[in-house]
Amino acid sequence: MPKKIVILGGGTAGWMAANLFVRKWTAEQVSVTLVESPDIGIIGVGEGSTPFLERFFKLIDVDDAEWMPRCDATYKLSIRFAGWSPASGIDDYSHPFLSQVDHFTERAFVTNCRTRRLGLDVHTHPDDFFINGLLANEGKGPHTPDSFPFIVGYGYHFNAGLLGEYLGELGVSRGVTHLQTKIDDVEQHEDGSLAALLSDSGERIEADFFVDCTGFASVLMQKTLGVKFESFKSNLFNDSAVVMPTPGSDSPRPETVSYAMSNGWCWKIPLTTRYGNGYVYSSDFISADDAETELRTFLGTLDSDESARHLRMNVGQLERHWEKNCLALGLSQGFIEPLEATALLLVQIAIEVFISSYEQGEFTNKLCDEYNAKIHERFERVRDYIVAHYKLNTRDDSEYWKANRENMQLSDSLRHILDAWYRRKDLTEEVQRQNLESHFTSLSWHCLLAGYGAFPALAKDQPGTGDRYLQENVQRFLSRCALNFSPHRDNLASLHPNPG
Numbered sequence: 001m002p003k004k005i006v007i008l009g010g011g012t013a014g015w016m017a018a019n020l021f022v023r024k025w026t027a028e029q030v031s032v033t034l035v036e037s038p039d040i041g042i043i044g045v046g047e048g049s050t051p052f053l054e055r056f057f058k059l060i061d062v063d064d065a066e067w068m069p070r071c072d073a074t075y076k077l078s079i080r081f082a083g084w085s086p087a088s089g090i091d092d093y094s095h096p097f098l099s100q101v102d103h104f105t106e107r108a109f110v111t112n113c114r115t116r117r118l119g120l121d122v123h124t125h126p127d128d129f130f131i132n133g134l135l136a137n138e139g140k141g142p143h144t145p146d147s148f149p150f151i152v153g154y155g156y157h158f159n160a161g162l163l164g165e166y167l168g169e170l171g172v173s174r175g176v177t178h179l180q181t182k183i184d185d186v187e188q189h190e191d192g193s194l195a196a197l198l199s200d201s202g203e204r205i206e207a208d209f210f211v212d213c214t215g216f217a218s219v220l221m222q223k224t225l226g227v228k229f230e231s232f233k234s235n236l237f238n239d240s241a242v243v244m245p246t247p248g249s250d251s252p253r254p255e256t257v258s259y260a261m262s263n264g265w266c267w268k269i270p271l272t273t274r275y276g277n278g279y280v281y282s283s284d285f286i287s288a289d290d291a292e293t294e295l296r297t298f299l300g301t302l303d304s305d306e307s308a309r310h311l312r313m314n315v316g317q318l319e320r321h322w323e324k325n326c327l328a329l330g331l332s333q334g335f336i337e338p339l340e341a342t343a344l345l346l347v348q349i350a351i352e353v354f355i356s357s358y359e360q361g362e363f364t365n366k367l368c369d370e371y372n373a374k375i376h377e378r379f380e381r382v383r384d385y386i387v388a389h390y391k392l393n394t395r396d397d398s399e400y401w402k403a404n405r406e407n408m409q410l411s412d413s414l415r416h417i418l419d420a421w422y423r424r425k426d427l428t429e430e431v432q433r434q435n436l437e438s439h440f441t442s443l444s445w446h447c448l449l450a451g452y453g454a455f456p457a458l459a460k461d462q463p464g465t466g467d468r469y470l471q472e473n474v475q476r477f478l479s480r481c482a483l484n485f486s487p488h489r490d491n492l493a494s495l496h497p498n499p500g
């Protein structure tokens, strides 16, 4: 059982781990040190989250009003996918984070999806069925008056650099020892496990357990312990990104928009001070220069002096996320491209599963294998969900989109999901059979498939009945619910002690 943990790397992953550890254990139980190089810096992208980040802040006991203004953060109610499936007649759709109110409308949605799969023309656009999509469309935030009894699910947009700084200060104030130095070498015990980090200034930093948060460099796991990396390149083609900010809006929308581009997609993330934008693409299909020109044209910044940043992405995961006395977290353990902003979600799940393994009391090989199997499975199921976005696209403007649609390198799990959908079987049953609910719920799969208009052709005869959207007057119900919400802009202003 480790008593001294050293985290190498001070990006979001390293500081999330440090904060959760010191919140969980007293200094007498486990001492936590975080080492980072002042010269290498953090990746500085990754500005959108899932609702899991709200859970993270709850676990470390920090309110929105405390951290959000410090990090230029806004609320995120959904992700809007624009231009991914033009041939289905759907220009864009909002993929909502689910809220309690949705319990009242989800049955109508799932039933209509089934009816539509049988060929009848009923409403299936996710925007029409879920409160978050409606709120995002109306520019409203997730704050509700006390009289509104339902919880609204939300994530965040934030400045990654500022979040790293904030979490660093918080961690240090709560007992994390912070060392700023570059690690040049690693000392290992005879059995290969890690003994100490050796810094370029001659320090020897010992511990009995290490956490590799060194980003794509993967200094401890890949470089020192030789853990192999499994690439996802055969079914996730994107390996590069070009990013640049643009001026912000007074009224930031509470959603990320993901626009399909010629050879990838572009995120637009609204912060309180600026937009973060980035074109994620496959270098097999478009050059870095052409991607930058396309991004600038799209953003209207062709003549701007603002420079763009180019990044390479290693998409895949380690064969083992816990090896000997070392755990990998964040980009050092793997990355599944940012389409669903799932990276920090995976970091947090990995930390929480590790903490619960620690609490079990003995670090056996069996425990370590079980941990690895769980995290491996997580990565694979998130990958499948993202692959589905590409597989379902109906664009014909480039070889990239056609290759994605024709991609047959699908996991059995994903094949079974698509099979159940297209064969008009019960998708919820299939999701339950595969035990996938903890990754993405059946409702999320319905939203994705319906959002892409992935339906068979309409039947010739339309009896004209059976539309639960109309029968249950879902539109009236949701618009009445939305009356309880105030503009997103006002929600953000209320977080500042002195708005304006």
Ligand SMILES: Cc1cc2nc3c(=O)[nH]c(=O)nc-3n(C[C@H](O)[C@H](O)[C@H](O)COP(=O)(O)OP(=O)(O)OC[C@H]3O[C@@H](n4cnc5c(N)ncnc54)[C@H](O)[C@@H]3O)c2cc1C
Binding pocket: 008, 009, 010, 011, 012, 013, 014, 035, 036, 037, 038, 039, 040, 041, 042, 043, 044, 045, 046, 047, 048, 049, 160, 181, 182, 183, 184, 213, 214, 215, 216, 217, 219, 241, 278, 311, 312, 313, 329, 330, 331, 332, 338, 341, 342, 343, 344, 345
């Ligand atoms: C294009 C792109 C878009 C993304 N979008 C999202 C998103 O929307 N949502 C999301 O959740 N995630 C996103 N991510 C992922 C997200 O950026 C990362 O998961 C997150 O920032 C955590 O990074 P990290 O802490 O693992 O690594 P980094 O931020 O790279 O930190 C690495 C740390 O290791 C230290 N280090 C490295 N080598 C040494 C050494 N030898 N000695 C000492 N210190 C060392 C560095 O100094 C640094 O502190 C995106 C990633 C990319 C590439």
